[in-house]
Amino acid sequence: MSTSQSESVPLFGFVRISDLGNSGLIGGYLLLNLLGRPLEFHCTEPVKPNRAQQILYGTVLDAYLYGEQIAQTLVAHSRLQPALIFADQPAVLSLRSHCDVPVLMVDTNAGRPDDDAVELALGAHKLWISPVDAEQEVSIRESLSLLSAGWNLHEPFQRIEDAVAELQKAA
């Protein structure tokens, strides 16, 4: 994130990692304004852990690949800084250790990502933040309040999926 975004125009980031099976993982990062319009999109080339990584990271391999290797790289390439970053995959939450922006988990079938996670809400969505961000809960709620309760927080992830699929087709 080379430049910061004006405080008066908050932006929101969405990270989604697509698992292409044998082809590896592709990460997509979409930055939206309050109207849901895209301002930036970044995606990685396929990432495939080798055998050594699998042994070394064991049960935390996903957190390493999703959060540190892929999501961190994507966010670092972004020109604008978001107020919040949303993810719908628990493994992406480890991104929080590598960037300055609160990362929120959007409700999925997986449920609460961590026993210590703090629960918030936006419209019909349940959201969780890492205990690390508990002290920032007020400012996070303020940023969330800028979003309409009608925002469908799952929808931008679909856009990322579609874009990644298009890129795969082109490749």
Added chain:
Amino acid sequence: MFQFPEHAASVFSTTAKAEPSQPPVTGVNTDSAPPTGSTRIAPPSDVIKLDDRLYYLLQPPLETLLHGETLRMPFCPFPYQLSGISFLYPRHAAILADEMGLGKTMQAITTIRLLLHSGNVREVLLICPKPLVTNWQREFKQWAPEIPVCIIEGDQRRRRWQWELTDMPVKISNYETILRDRAEVGDGRRAFDLVVLDEAQRIKNASSTSHEVVCSIARTRSWALTGTPVENTPDDLVGIFRFLVAGYLSTGMTPRKLREATRDYIIRRTKDQVLTEMPPKLYRDALLPLTPEQQYAYHLAEKEGVVNLQGLGESITIQHVFELVLRLKQICNFDPNTGRSAKYDRLEADLEEVAASGKKAIVFSQWVNTLDELKQRLARFGVVEYHGRIPSRKRDGIIEKLRNDPDTHVILMSYGAGSVGLNLQFCEYVFLYDRWWNPAIEDQAINRAHRIGAAGPVTVTRFVMANTIEERIDQILTQKRELFETILADSHMPSSGGLSQADIFGLFDLHVPGGKLKIPDAA
């Protein structure tokens, strides 16, 4: 030592192509209902560059775009209309070929609105038949009230000045004016981001001057709106495509090849396909301006009539006022001196499409004289008449002819003869050439076509002349209808509900010595 995959740092990036110039980011309306659907904009197949395809894929659903406070819509579009908008939005060449009455106008306007707001287009030219210009103007006011619209009209000097205007993102002209202004807009003298042709079948003949001039306008995007892209032969479509993508189609192509080649360029829905869950009766109010000739006759009659009424003083009766109302309404139908009529021009334009698509229409008037006049003028559409002067023994035969003769498309009816006891479910269009006093009678008339077993949803066009007695009557009828709907939502329309004396007197600002005329209480 472990080697971490280096390619994780290899990132493909794209950023917004055009910062939305408007609206400014002001937040979304948190009080309004959230968008429920998810109509995405898919990149058309002729968009090949990866960046361009991603641009479309990354756009929010239309429901999200339209949910913004600055893009408020007067009504919630039907799902098929949102599909139409998402079809048009990314396309540089497209035909919106929905059946008449499904809202091609609204879909085109909303897409233009979105494109203007997103900065994708800045100058739009819309060309339509002359009688439809005011309709477009009114629809823009309703569906895109913040978009400045300029109607190209007036003498040559005025039009030249209008063409030069740079702060009017949408310019509306008619086919005849475009021919006259060829030197202003043709042959690439002026460039537009988007040119939209309404009733695009007007340019199907590639050898016509209209076709030549329209195709010579420099533009980035080209859209055609028509309910009948193929009227007579497949080459009709080829003619329209010469405007959309020059050289893409050629005459003599087989229908199958045409279908394959044009699949990604045309969207067409019929009422049968999309109206299954919608109200089967669609109202289209045609608020039209009087022609200059009608205007002159109208103002003269109104002025004289009001003077006469005021001269009657306290001896005035409702009959006196009624006579004036009838006279003014007749002028709204046709100018008594020249026969000019804005209503007729619009009716004729609409019937072109009805007949071309093989449909049937009912035209209602309260006067047999008006029906006689229409019969002569509309003869080419195949006309039968059904009113008080038609002997009862002939009436069944008339209905059968309308039903079975493929060349008969129009039945002219009086409210009196045609409002009850007839089954005309095979008619999908109803035109109320003039308005009856009572909404219940109008509904009964409309329900000749809109009945169980109807061939399809019925489109009802109600003609009303702007700034005339008809507009005032229409307002009163609307109020009464809304009142009925509010109170009697689950009941049948009562037979009463016409204009009372107070209504009729209230149509004029009548003053008598001593002040405003007091309206009698009793009918």
